[in-house]
Amino acid sequence: MPKTIVQEFTKGLWEELPPFRLVLGLCPVLGVTTSMENGLGMGIATTFVLFGSNFLVSMLRSIIPQKVRIACFIIIIAAFVTIVELLMQAYAYPLYLKLGVFIPLIVVNCIVLGRAEAFAYKNKVSYSIADGLGIGIGFTLSLGALGAVRELIGNGSVTVWGDVSYNLLTAFPSYQPFSFMVQAPGAFICLGLMLCVINAVGD
Amino acid sequence: MGYFELIIACIFVNNILLAQFLGNCPFLGTSKKMETAVGMAMAVIFVLVMAGTITWVIYTFVLVKFGLVYLRTIAFIVVIASLVQFVEMFLKKSIPALYAGLGIFLPLITTNCAVMGVCVLNIDKEFTFLQALVASFFYAVGFGLALILFAGLRERILLARVPKPLQDTSIALITAGMISLAFFAFQGMV
Amino acid sequence: MHNTLKLTVSHAPFWHNGSSISSKSRNILLASLLAVIPGCLQYGPAAVGVVTLAIASAVIWELLINFISRRPISVGDGNAALIGMMFAMMLPATTPWWAVVTGTFFAVVIGKEIFGGIGANPFNPAVLAMTIVMLSWGDLFDFNAALLNYSFDFNAVYPLVLSKSFGALPAESFVLTDLLLGKQIGGIGATFGIGLIAGGVYLMLRGYIRWEISISFLAGIFASALFFNILNPELYAGPGFHLLTGYTLIGAFFLATEDSSSPVNFIPMLIYGLLGGALTVMIRNIGTHIDGVLYAILIINLVNPIVDKIRPKALGKGV
Amino acid sequence: MIKRSFFGLVKPKLQYEIIDEAQAEPVSIKASKQIMLYIDQSLENTGNALLKTGDPVKAGQKIAMTDSVDYLLSSKSGQISKISTFVGIMGKKFTSVTIDVDSESSQTVDESFKNVCQTPSLENARDFLAGLPGQPDFNGFFDMDKPVKAIVVLGVDDDLLSTTNQYFVKNNIIAIKTGVDLLCKITGISNAILIVPQHLEQVAGSSGAIVKTVDSEYPSAHPELIMQHILASEDGKSKSKSGIAFFSAEAVCAIGAAYNTGKLPLEKIVTFVSKNGNKQLVSVPIGTPIQDILNKFNETLNDGDRVILGGPMKGISAFSAEYPVLPDTDAIIIQDKNQITERSDTACINCGECVRVCPANIQVNQLIRFLEAGQYEEAADQNDLFSCIECGFCSYVCESRIPVFQHIKLAKHTLESMKAAEESNA
Amino acid sequence: MNDMIKMVVVLTVLSSVAGGVLAAVNKGTASQIEAQQLTFVKGPAIKAILAGSSIDPIVNRFKIADGETEQSFFVGKFDGKANTVAFEGFGKGFGGDIGVMVGVNIEDDKLVGAAVTVHTETPGLGAKAKDDPGLVSQFKGLSVTDPVGVTKDGGQITAISGATITSRAVCDAVVQAMNSYQKMKPQIQEEIQKVGK
Numbered sequence A: 001m002p003k004t005i006v007q008e009f010t011k012g013l014w015e016e017l018p019p020f021r022l023v024l025g026l027c028p029v030l031g032v033t034t035s036m037e038n039g040l041g042m043g044i045a046t047t048f049v050l051f052g053s054n055f056l057v058s059m060l061r062s063i064i065p066q067k068v069r070i071a072c073f074i075i076i077i078a079a080f081v082t083i084v085e086l087l088m089q090a091y092a093y094p095l096y097l098k099l100g101v102f103i104p105l106i107v108v109n110c111i112v113l114g115r116a117e118a119f120a121y122k123n124k125v126s127y128s129i130a131d132g133l134g135i136g137i138g139f140t141l142s143l144g145a146l147g148a149v150r151e152l153i154g155n156g157s158v159t160v161w162g163d164v165s166y167n168l169l170t171a172f173p174s175y176q177p178f179s180f181m182v183q184a185p186g187a188f189i190c191l192g193l194m195l196c197v198i199n200a201v202g203d
Numbered sequence B: 001m002g003y004f005e006l007i008i009a010c011i012f013v014n015n016i017l018l019a020q021f022l023g024n025c026p027f028l029g030t031s032k033k034m035e036t037a038v039g040m041a042m043a044v045i046f047v048l049v050m051a052g053t054i055t056w057v058i059y060t061f062v063l064v065k066f067g068l069v070y071l072r073t074i075a076f077i078v079v080i081a082s083l084v085q086f087v088e089m090f091l092k093k094s095i096p097a098l099y100a101g102l103g104i105f106l107p108l109i110t111t112n113c114a115v116m117g118v119c120v121l122n123i124d125k126e127f128t129f130l131q132a133l134v135a136s137f138f139y140a141v142g143f144g145l146a147l148i149l150f151a152g153l154r155e156r157i158l159l160a161r162v163p164k165p166l167q168d169t170s171i172a173l174i175t176a177g178m179i180s181l182a183f184f185a186f187q188g189m190v
Numbered sequence C: 001m002h003n004t005l006k007l008t009v010s011h012a013p014f015w016h017n018g019s020s021i022s023s024k025s026r027n028i029l030l031a032s033l034l035a036v037i038p039g040c041l042q043y044g045p046a047a048v049g050v051v052t053l054a055i056a057s058a059v060i061w062e063l064l065i066n067f068i069s070r071r072p073i074s075v076g077d078g079n080a081a082l083i084g085m086m087f088a089m090m091l092p093a094t095t096p097w098w099a100v101v102t103g104t105f106f107a108v109v110i111g112k113e114i115f116g117g118i119g120a121n122p123f124n125p126a127v128l129a130m131t132i133v134m135l136s137w138g139d140l141f142d143f144n145a146a147l148l149n150y151s152f153d154f155n156a157v158y159p160l161v162l163s164k165s166f167g168a169l170p171a172e173s174f175v176l177t178d179l180l181l182g183k184q185i186g187g188i189g190a191t192f193g194i195g196l197i198a199g200g201v202y203l204m205l206r207g208y209i210r211w212e213i214s215i216s217f218l219a220g221i222f223a224s225a226l227f228f229n230i231l232n233p234e235l236y237a238g239p240g241f242h243l244l245t246g247y248t249l250i251g252a253f254f255l256a257t258e259d260s261s262s263p264v265n266f267i268p269m270l271i272y273g274l275l276g277g278a279l280t281v282m283i284r285n286i287g288t289h290i291d292g293v294l295y296a297i298l299i300i301n302l303v304n305p306i307v308d309k310i311r312p313k314a315l316g317k318g319v
Numbered sequence D: 001m002i003k004r005s006f007f008g009l010v011k012p013k014l015q016y017e018i019i020d021e022a023q024a025e026p027v028s029i030k031a032s033k034q035i036m037l038y039i040d041q042s043l044e045n046t047g048n049a050l051l052k053t054g055d056p057v058k059a060g061q062k063i064a065m066t067d068s069v070d071y072l073l074s075s076k077s078g079q080i081s082k083i084s085t086f087v088g089i090m091g092k093k094f095t096s097v098t099i100d101v102d103s104e105s106s107q108t109v110d111e112s113f114k115n116v117c118q119t120p121s122l123e124n125a126r127d128f129l130a131g132l133p134g135q136p137d138f139n140g141f142f143d144m145d146k147p148v149k150a151i152v153v154l155g156v157d158d159d160l161l162s163t164t165n166q167y168f169v170k171n172n173i174i175a176i177k178t179g180v181d182l183l184c185k186i187t188g189i190s191n192a193i194l195i196v197p198q199h200l201e202q203v204a205g206s207s208g209a210i211v212k213t214v215d216s217e218y219p220s221a222h223p224e225l226i227m228q229h230i231l232a233s234e235d236g237k238s239k240s241k242s243g244i245a246f247f248s249a250e251a252v253c254a255i256g257a258a259y260n261t262g263k264l265p266l267e268k269i270v271t272f273v274s275k276n277g278n279k280q281l282v283s284v285p286i287g288t289p290i291q292d293i294l295n296k297f298n299e300t301l302n303d304g305d306r307v308i309l310g311g312p313m314k315g316i317s318a319f320s321a322e323y324p325v326l327p328d329t330d331a332i333i334i335q336d337k338n339q340i341t342e343r344s345d346t347a348c349i350n351c352g353e354c355v356r357v358c359p360a361n362i363q364v365n366q367l368i369r370f371l372e373a374g375q376y377e378e379a380a381d382q383n384d385l386f387s388c389i390e391c392g393f394c395s396y397v398c399e400s401r402i403p404v405f406q407h408i409k410l411a412k413h414t415l416e417s418m419k420a421a422e423e424s425n426a
Numbered sequence E: 001m002n003d004m005i006k007m008v009v010v011l012t013v014l015s016s017v018a019g020g021v022l023a024a025v026n027k028g029t030a031s032q033i034e035a036q037q038l039t040f041v042k043g044p045a046i047k048a049i050l051a052g053s054s055i056d057p058i059v060n061r062f063k064i065a066d067g068e069t070e071q072s073f074f075v076g077k078f079d080g081k082a083n084t085v086a087f088e089g090f091g092k093g094f095g096g097d098i099g100v101m102v103g104v105n106i107e108d109d110k111l112v113g114a115a116v117t118v119h120t121e122t123p124g125l126g127a128k129a130k131d132d133p134g135l136v137s138q139f140k141g142l143s144v145t146d147p148v149g150v151t152k153d154g155g156q157i158t159a160i161s162g163a164t165i166t167s168r169a170v171c172d173a174v175v176q177a178m179n180s181y182q183k184m185k186p187q188i189q190e191e192i193q194k195v196g197k
């Protein structure tokens, strides 16, 4: 059944919500979600690349030869990643510092290449943009949520952006943050448990 | 840092998967069976050693020299992608037996963060060529070790009565977290 | 065939040696009391509180999970109580209630139940929980600070902190017989050496723990401590010290021997124990952590599935 | 029931029963009003069944529903009063044939064996003697692919509590000699080995066969282990079952007696163990319902009790006291309800007890995980399912009280029937 | 053949376009990136140490070559006098190098403050060195010739609990900075005069 543009957009928010439904692109999910701000920042950067690469790949899909399509995708994606990298350094430097190596790694993020290959190369520009944005925003929301949970439990606070934050310790001064959550093993376990909840709700 | 410390750091302390969070998709994707885990481990070692050194050379002698450092990401990914293609073609023709073993894993490696990540780390840590070579190899060994140990646990978990919503990826992630916790054992050893 | 007598119909064998999970749990709990009771005497009512809270909360977590996952109630096998007890034995008597409850949650729910309950856990649940709470609330489990308000008739410094910070010399100030008699600070059930050894020997003789693991674990500690000691006698304390401090004894007899996460074949058991002992001493001597036992056990749990593949050839499969 | 010893460090030792000097002679139990025979054949189509309700049978007559080689022998003469089919273990179909026994004075005897007994041969042994007590199996001699090289007579009981076969070695060694000589004659094999417990080595010497002993711990008298440990040392390579024909001591005696007298001996010696553990040898006609034996010893059954045919480790449990004594029923054990250990469906806790006791070196702790998950092929490939000799020891020690042995049998049965189905399709 | 040519052409064009676009973006952002680096990496630390300076230290900076590397110095002006410089030293921490910005009053050679610039320490443990002033505030008032160390090693600085390694590294960084200050003092005085004017 052909989908409408709206459906292509909304599928990324639940049916194919990465990384919970599409279990791809896990490295940044695990690596940067020590705070909500980092999660959202990473998500937005990835969304930008997804949007750009889906748009360009879809536009050029009649020109790009089948045999070298992966190489072309990679060049397109890498160009967008570099643009994001440079723009972030210029305009969001603190975030760039926190995300570190994960920004250049968007280039190998399985989601981005996966969408180019599986969707944009086969679909109209408008649909590809909807797909890229939907998946990107879904990814951003997931990262933000994971970041928020980890930060709240592990650090006693939630930083939405810049100075916009909530501090649990003002309400519960005796709370001692459970810092396991913001450490490496906590990332895996927290993601695993969230996936379990989503599976349970999904059924 | 001496080479011994470097090796211990790459395999255990800074394990690319469990401490740096790179290469999780193949980690979860190829660990269900011991055989595939071993295959993937071998393929990563093979490609990473080549990619790590070649990107180092290109960075040092081309990008830095001509002031093109901002092209690092694009240059590295192109090198890795073409390397994987080349290795695949070469193995198919020349060493079919090895190709049969590694072949299906090679395309996965292009989108393996661990490979790209190690190439970037080699540059960020300002390694010499030899250090980059050693680090690439032992990061890959660390990746393989984690993958194989994980596969050992997962083979058992697959047979256990894991509650429905936790099955498969969910429990695998939680187990991976525990492995990453266990690897804290090596902290501070170098 | 038309009478109404209902005979029991079942499968061979019709005999069973009577062993059961609950009798095993009961016996291990009994054996652990040999160390826990002296600990409670030493640290007073607070210790009793921690132990009872740990056991009770572990049982309640398991009950809750049984209800949520709609599975048969499994607290009767005593395993949850045992996990609670093992966890409590490692804690300082001053542990606040919420840390105990969080710990037993990680032990019972995350460590065991989500893998499918008893027998499925890849890591020792109590050890897992202990490392997690220690990572999060390090200062609660810094025995020197935690037990500051107690006064003892012996040197109330956590021995491993001394050896870590100042090398082997201060370690020598501990008399081994004192250490054996529990004249050291530490976890509620982890300091009374004689009790732990007696309990361990009891469990080994009764076959509730696999003696190969305990003995090789201790041998691993001994050999590697001796190695480091010979390498640099000023920096690294000797085997006696390592054998009787920290979590060594509880690790050898009660933690490393947890069934589900340890091997069952002879050679693998030896490798498992020796590796655990050696890693413990390595972490203590050259790693960051004060005590190495917990992380060493996690690592050997991790290699268990691989080493346990070393096994004798089955009948008819030999050469 | 033998419990775990206090010191669990050592492997559990289960000792075989030893027949003692003062053992009472078997109590003879007369034929009751009815006997029943369970035949390992189903009657798909009653039309061409060989027997019908109402047919008269003679003592010693072959009872079979179809033309296949399997049959039983009626131990008494009488009239067939009922034929019914039922499903037994692993979905196997059986036919039960109930015979109303003629009074003692009017017993008639089937003469067809008498006519051939002067010229003993493998063929007439197969045709008439497979229903004798001890259920001798001659089919192996007709398999041309695996020629039989040795005859092994088991003067041991391969399950606990039973003393049936030892009884024959101890009291009837001459009959065993006769039987062995006859077997050697009709098969042309000179190589006969008699396996006995150590305490009977002396007695066994006069059998004329090569005597080997097994030790007194279960499961060393298991035929598979006898082959591995005793016979393999004889003849290095022959570790496969091919080439050896096993007969129980009771069967050998019966074969000897049959050819010597022309009469088929159809009284089975059974070790009867009552609820309170008393053991007594009894001699009963094959087909006698267990209830008759219970009556003899004033044993009463209540709901929840268990009646076991065969030993405690490998036997089967009967669903009714009407179940008959069959040619291979060496023991009958009655367990009171409160002697029964419930099995459970708890998962394996990896205690390793089963691995320590398994005589076949199987990683039962891993095997059971595959079996519970229904992955039978993997269990066979990776965990040596088919090396299992079915001794039941793993279930006996299992701390989780998992019915391990049952899982193993079910898996083997499933795989074998899948294989058979494949072959018949091919 | 046509295919082949198309492949080569597409790839070449794509690469060149990508290269061109990136070069342009790179050029356009270069100066902004440098400013950002100063503002966000060093800026907060400098501002914390030289709080109350009447001139902007980030604008008023100079560089002195030290062997192969160059060290940046940021100047603060108090009470009308350009008498304070801030500069960075490094120490090896738990997760990697830790940078510590140190401010020194060149008149009495005393530390006016210290602050962590970059680190990769564990959140909740070593990361407290940056977020929590408890550790760095202890350096204020020390003389550049004083020995510095954590109490565990016999020094005067109380370590962050659970993060002795980090604390030690911060001390090392301060020591390194003080050493280079002593070595370069003549040049510093020279340069600072220019700013003062």
Ligand SMILES: Cc1cc2nc3c(=O)[nH]c(=O)nc-3n(C[C@H](O)[C@H](O)[C@H](O)COP(=O)(O)O)c2cc1C
Pocket: A172, A174, A175, A176, A177, A178, C098, C099, C101, C102
């Ligand atoms: C499951 C659970 C976990 C808790 N975890 C924490 C915690 O991590 N840190 C903390 O300070 N309090 C925690 N609490 C704290 C209590 O709600 C309460 O705030 C605390 O015991 C106050 O004690 P105090 O102020 O006397 O120290 C937890 C409570 C529960 C029920």
Ligand SMILES: Cc1cc2nc3c(=O)[nH]c(=O)nc-3n(C[C@H](O)[C@H](O)[C@H](O)COP(=O)(O)O)c2cc1C
Pocket: C023, C024, C027, C030, C031, C198, C199, C202
């Ligand atoms: C250190 C220690 C030694 C024990 N020694 C014995 C003993 O020698 N004999 C005994 O029957 N019970 C002894 N017990 C008690 C048993 O542990 C237990 O109560 C008894 O064996 C019942 O357990 P079961 O049902 O598993 O057989 C001892 C207990 C401990 C803690």
Ligand SMILES: Cc1cc2nc3c(=O)[nH]c(=O)nc-3n(C[C@H](O)[C@H](O)[C@H](O)COP(=O)(O)O)c2cc1C
Pocket: A183, B184, B187, C135, C288, C289, C290, E094, E095, E121, E122, E123, E125, E126, E127, E159, E160, E161, E162, E163, E164, E165, E166, E167
């Ligand atoms: C996960 C983890 C993270 C750690 N991070 C740090 C750190 O950031 N800084 C540090 O100095 N020590 C760190 N440590 C090391 C320990 O806390 C170590 O025990 C401590 O540095 C020793 O000093 P103490 O005497 O202050 O406890 C870490 C240890 C672990 C297990």
Ligand SMILES: Cc1cc2nc3c(=O)[nH]c(=O)nc-3n(C[C@H](O)[C@H](O)[C@H](O)CO)c2cc1C
Pocket: C021, C022, C024, C025, C028, C077, C078, C079, C082, C083, C086, C112, C118, C119, C124, C125, C126, C127, C203, C208, C209, C253, C254, C255, C257, C258, C259, C260, D349
């Ligand atoms: C010495 C010993 C220590 C044990 N420690 C634990 C433990 O820490 N956690 C646990 O879940 N089970 C533990 N067990 C339980 C054991 O492995 C098995 O699961 C129980 O026998 C079932 O109650 C231990 C068993 C023994 C023999």
Ligand code: SF4
Pocket: C009, C010, C011, D087, D088, D089, D090, D091
């Ligand atoms: S014993 Fe039970 S499971 Fe087995 S065949 Fe009979 S009824 Fe079925």
Ligand code: SF4
Pocket: D354, D357, D358, D359, D360, D361, D362, D364, D387, D388, D389, D390, D391, D392, D393, D394, D395, D405, D408
């Ligand atoms: S029944 Fe059990 S113990 Fe006996 S051989 Fe088979 S697996 Fe081993």
Ligand code: SF4
Pocket: D347, D348, D349, D350, D351, D352, D353, D354, D355, D364, D365, D368, D394, D397, D398, D399, D400, D401, D402, D404
């Ligand atoms: S005896 Fe039972 S519980 Fe123990 S390992 Fe074997 S199967 Fe598992």
Ligand code: SF4
Pocket: D345, D403, D406, D407, D410
């Ligand atoms: S043996 Fe186990 S799986 Fe088989 S029928 Fe019995 S309980 Fe069910």
Ligand code: FES
Pocket: A024, A025, A026, A027, A028, A108, A109, A110, B022, B023, B024, B025, B026, B111, B112, B113, B114
């Ligand atoms: S995102 Fe890292 S391997 Fe896929």
